Amino acid sequence: MTGTATRYLYLVRHGEASPDESGLTEGGRRQATLLGRRLRDIPLTAVHHGPLPRAEQTARLIGDQLRNVPLHVSEVAGDYVPHVPERDELPKESADLFLRFLAGATAEERERGPALARRALDLFTGPVEGEEERHELVVTHNFLVAWLVRDAMHAPKWRWLGLHHGNAALTVIRYAPGRPASVLVSNDMRHLPAELRWTGFPPELHI
Numbered sequence: 095m096t097g098t099a100t101r102y103l104y105l106v107r108h109g110e111a112s113p114d115e116s117g118l119t120e121g122g123r124r125q126a127t128l129l130g131r132r133l134r135d136i137p138l139t140a141v142h143h144g145p146l147p148r149a150e151q152t153a154r155l156i157g158d159q160l161r162n163v164p165l166h167v168s169e170v171a172g173d174y175v176p177h178v179p180e181r182d183e184l185p186k187e188s189a190d191l192f193l194r195f196l197a198g199a200t201a202e203e204r205e206r207g208p209a210l211a212r213r214a215l216d217l218f219t220g221p222v223e224g225e226e227e228r229h230e231l232v233v234t235h236n237f238l239v240a241w242l243v244r245d246a247m248h249a250p251k252w253r254w255l256g257l258h259h260g261n262a263a264l265t266v267i268r269y270a271p272g273r274p275a276s277v278l279v280s281n282d283m284r285h286l287p288a289e290l291r292w293t294g295f296p297p298e299l300h301i
Contacts, residue, residue: 098221098271104133104231105239105265108144108152110293117147118155125262125290126152130159132264132285136229141165142218143233144172152262153233163231168217169210171234176211176241178204179252192255211241219245221271236294239265246275261294262286 106129109122118126138160143153145167157165178196181189199207219242222228232238240257244250246267259265259281266279283291292299 097223097225099224100227100271101220101222101269102227102229103218103242103267103269104136104138104229105242105259105267106152106156106231106233107236107239107259107261107263107294108146108148108233109155110261110290111148115146115148118151121290121293122148122152122261123155125286125293126155127159128285128290129262129264130156133231134159134161138163138229138231141231141233142168142171144235144238145169146173146235149173149233149235156231156233170213170217171232171238172210173235173237174207174210175199175203176207176214176237176254177251178207179255183250183252188256192252195255211238214238214242215245218242219267219275220269222269242267243277243280246277248274258295258299260292262290263294 109118109125111122112119133156141153141157141163143149143165153165157163178199181193184192218232236259237254239259240254243257243265244254260283264279264282268276268278
């Protein structure tokens, strides 16, 4: 009978994007390259990335620093709203704020996003089959990183809202057999020099 082994999931928000989101800024390219250098000695088996240019470019720049790690494009690693809560799911004091933020989501987005979010949980979380631990990198967007961190913490579905992740910051979740998921690292930017940290955060959070 095949056993299960530990999965280490490395989550990265793409590097800093240009204003029109058509690709990365020069700073974003530097962020991605420096992160790739940090991950060089991790025994990664795959890099999954979303289809949008800012995620794809980040993944390729990271991949350039790795040793023959395959890159896989996936809409599951894309940019989407993973869950649109009803008002009664939300804290009363912040319900209006969150509902205004989500008001622009179309009917298609409200259906497509949660379906992709469920697939992300199936594909990227939990222990893996076999006897060897697995290390995987997902280069994605803020919403999906928040969704997967929320799930690891067994928080309510709405709690992906309010979680912010910096560009090219590293989050690591461990899924060990017989144990709850553990968030080992969150929003780690030590691979970036001071001038490249905190991009992707609201201005008031630049510290």
